[in-house]
Amino acid sequence: MRRVLVYGVVAGLCTAALQLIEYRWLVLEHAFEIYGGLVAALFAGLGIWLGLKLTRKQVEIREVLVPVSVAEPFARDDAQAGALGLTPRELEILALMAEGLSNREIAERAFVSENTVKTHASRVLDKLGAARRTQAIQRARELRLVP
Amino acid sequence: MRRVLVYGVVAGLCTAALQLIEYRWLVLEHAFEIYGGLVAALFAGLGIWLGLKLTRKQVEIREVLVPVSVAEPFARDDAQAGALGLTPRELEILALMAEGLSNREIAERAFVSENTVKTHASRVLDKLGAARRTQAIQRARELRLVP
DNA sequence: AACAGTATCATCCGATAGGATGATTTCCTG
DNA sequence: CAGGAAATCATCCTATCGGATGATACTGTT
Numbered sequence: 001m002r003r004v005l006v007y008g009v010v011a012g013l014c015t016a017a018l019q020l021i022e023y024r025w026l027v028l029e030h031a032f033e034i035y036g037g038l039v040a041a042l043f044a045g046l047g048i049w050l051g052l053k054l055t056r057k058q059v060e061i062r063e064v065l066v067p068v069s070v071a072e073p074f075a076r077d078d079a080q081a082g083a084l085g086l087t088p089r090e091l092e093i094l095a096l097m098a099e100g101l102s103n104r105e106i107a108e109r110a111f112v113s114e115n116t117v118k119t120h121a122s123r124v125l126d127k128l129g130a131a132r133r134t135q136a137i138q139r140a141r142e143l144r145l146v147p
Numbered sequence: 148m149r150r151v152l153v154y155g156v157v158a159g160l161c162t163a164a165l166q167l168i169e170y171r172w173l174v175l176e177h178a179f180e181i182y183g184g185l186v187a188a189l190f191a192g193l194g195i196w197l198g199l200k201l202t203r204k205q206v207e208i209r210e211v212l213v214p215v216s217v218a219e220p221f222a223r224d225d226a227q228a229g230a231l232g233l234t235p236r237e238l239e240i241l242a243l244m245a246e247g248l249s250n251r252e253i254a255e256r257a258f259v260s261e262n263t264v265k266t267h268a269s270r271v272l273d274k275l276g277a278a279r280r281t282q283a284i285q286r287a288r289e290l291r292l293v294p
Numbered sequence: 295a296a297c298a299g300t301a302t303c304a305t306c307c308g309a310t311a312g313g314a315t316g317a318t319t320t321c322c323t324g
Numbered sequence: 325c326a327g328g329a330a331a332t333c334a335t336c337c338t339a340t341c342g343g344a345t346g347a348t349a350c351t352g353t354t
Contacts, residue, residue: 087300100282102340115303122342133341134280135247234330249310262333269312280311
């Protein structure tokens, strides 16, 4: 609002200045048209500038919630694993269990005996507080230890 | 551009009209100020309007991609379930299996005997082509039958 | 060198899971 | 009403899993 007042004052000053100039120098017949044209041009420019100023805030930032496919790469929560005292080998066996493999299949993949797998698996169940393999997988998923 | 010409012509006509009016009626001392004020106001309004018109296209729509963490509510792929011939009850038992429950626990939750659960579970394993419970869960997750 | 942690393998035994099969009941549909 | 799908329960047998326990070996750290 203060700006409007300033503009008004400036416009008034300009008018006065023009009038002064006109009275002093311009006594031609077409002083009227020149004066009118000047005022018109001035205020037209002012209006355009004002219009631009007023609409500048209309730059609209529209936040579009894009259903970005959160292709989560899955990062194992090693902190959680450490907190539970799970060793690297145990995490390995846990991951294979989560894939739905039997102890025998896990043994083949990990190049150890089935008995060893059973030992690891038992420790995993114990550390996860699970009574069953499926329960261990479920909890491991909740704790972000497996995908 | 054509508009500018039109505006110019209109302005000229207005000026002429005002001049005519002035010559005919307004011979007061302040005709000059009145005339200037009218022209100023007219062109100021025109300028504002023009400014708005010119900047209307500048309403910038800035689309910001917000990586909204899709807390997917999980919708079971019933089509997939149907394709596999899984019955509602079997899907129910499958979901409970995925939660890490034993057959006995599932029986208690579903208000049926453990034998019934075993039957359902067997069919589920068969229809999913799984040899083990854990494998069935893994496949069910892949097929979006369970969370 | 002693020790702790991890990984490995083993055995025994009970618990759980899975396969095969048959039976009954209910409900829906042609 | 007859037939089929679904759900229910059962029995027998085998496979897998899980718990308890003990042993050996390797690797760092103190």
